[in-house]
Amino acid sequence: MTEETMLALDGVTLAFGPKLIQRDISLEVRRGSIFAIMGGSGCGKSTLLKSMIGLLRPTTGRFSVQGEDYWAATPARRDVINHRFGVLFQSGALWSSMTLGENVALPMQMLTQLAPDTIRRMVELKLGFVGLSEAIDLMPSEISGGMRKRAGLARALSLDPDILFFDEPSAGLDPITSARLDDLILNLRDGLGATIVIVSHELPSLFRIADAGIFLDARSKTPIAHGSPAQLRDHCTDPQVHAFMTREREQGDNNP
């Protein structure tokens, strides 16, 4: 059961019209794992994440969720699959006209039959998980960037998803807040039994939480390494991956 494959990509090519982003991506994400998508800036990490949450259809290849071909499904079926996904966007993407509580409540109000007082309890609970119980009636414009990220996480949890996607969760956060967010992610993974896909280039955070991963190369536009961040750091012989994982410049790269 623990080795079960939740998400799988097989020979996926991503492109915006004629512009190729990445080709030939194959990966498998096991249940309960924290899977890191790594690579330098502009290599297509966020695009890959976009494709996995159903915002960008691959030009070729197959994306399956627990064995079910995602893009071959009908739009209605895709919506059902999407309810299993919780997404934390890069800057939180909170709906700015609503309080934090309303942000977390909206998916439950629109997509479930829960009674209003149950929804209120669940909203308090989800905001409690991320330490924002006091901020339930604040507007997104009244809180700091780190709080916005945590509120975005609470909203991602609102439908009890079992697959979570995080786009750069610790970008722009101070080291302490970032470490707390890592703890939170680990606790949520263990507590909810969720599978997590994370796009990040914060190395300390990646070494600490991720147990599998893929490394995308911007130049050849294809994945060049598979494995957990720690494995890639210790055993990968590719100079580019090694340089990324050890924060060194590649040989022959004289740009400051």
Place this chain on the structure above:
Amino acid sequence: MPPTATPLSSHPASYRLEGQSVVLAGDWRASDPALPVLEEGAFHSLRPGTPLTFDSTGLGTWDSGLVAFLWDIKRAAEAADTALDTAGLPPSASRLLGLLPDRRADPPAGPKPQPNPLARLGAATIDSLTETGIVATLGAQTLRGGVLALTGRGRMRWADILANTTDAGPRALLIVGVVNFLLGGILAFVGAVQLEKFAAGIYVASLVGIAMVREMAAVMTAIIMAGRTGGAYAARIATMLGNEEIDALGVFGIPVSSYLVLPSVLALTVTMPFLYLYGCLIGMLGGFTVAIMMLDITARGYLHFTVSAFGIGQFIFGLTKSIVFGAFIGLTSCRIGLKAGRSAADVGVAATRAVVVGIVGVIAIDALFAVIADVIGI
């Protein structure tokens, strides 16, 4: 780990208190409407000092519904001065419970008391005076920037002016044309029905001519521009504010008045008179088309009556109005954009407000012009 995708089962969730132990049984799903709620005062019989334990051997599947219940217990136990021993819970549930605070968040402060009506009236008066002052200052700064730019001592990027002018001018020709053509036609139609009764059908030409030149072309064009261009300016500047682009301009010391406001105001002030003249012409054409079709008059006769209906003074009056309207729409929409909030909803509010203020303001200024014209006898 509980499988999270199984359907509701037939084991209803339940709990009971056995001495110092909470016994949990059944399936605890948040989607179950019959989920038990912790009774008020359930922990009265607890002995303080002895920890509360859990027995979850009969527990089936669960999700955040169980964690919400455990949180209630945690807070009730805290209030009853009893410690919790979570060893009897599923490890993942106790980890989630560990994330949650011990106490309920303080209820938010109630709504502030309303100040009395007199105080509100005073505040509104001071606000509107301040706002008038700010718009006037912005107008003066823009004018100064414009004069400096024209005399070569200030900076203004001609590319911005050109882009703004293209958008406010040539791209608005179609909609201004359609609206004024129909308006001229409608005026001619209404006039023709009435004037024909007195065999004075030919005066439709004078009616359409005077109405378009004096009032309609200027006001309708201004209303179109308030909706089309004013709303766009306010939305653009409000979005820039939200993206900290206005802050970036400020840090460089680039004045907002000459970089953003001046090109917008100048573009509208330059294009409005041309759009007004174009609107007059198209409006008369609309009137001409309807009159020729409905009435027994010749094209030459219609043109003659149109030309002799108004003097050059009427034209200058209309032109002046259109320039004032252009400057007013440009200034107010930029100001509304600059004082908007920083969220997506605020952009919508700013755009709506710019259109409303633009339309109401244009009509109010037009009324003012009518009074002035009456006094000086145009």
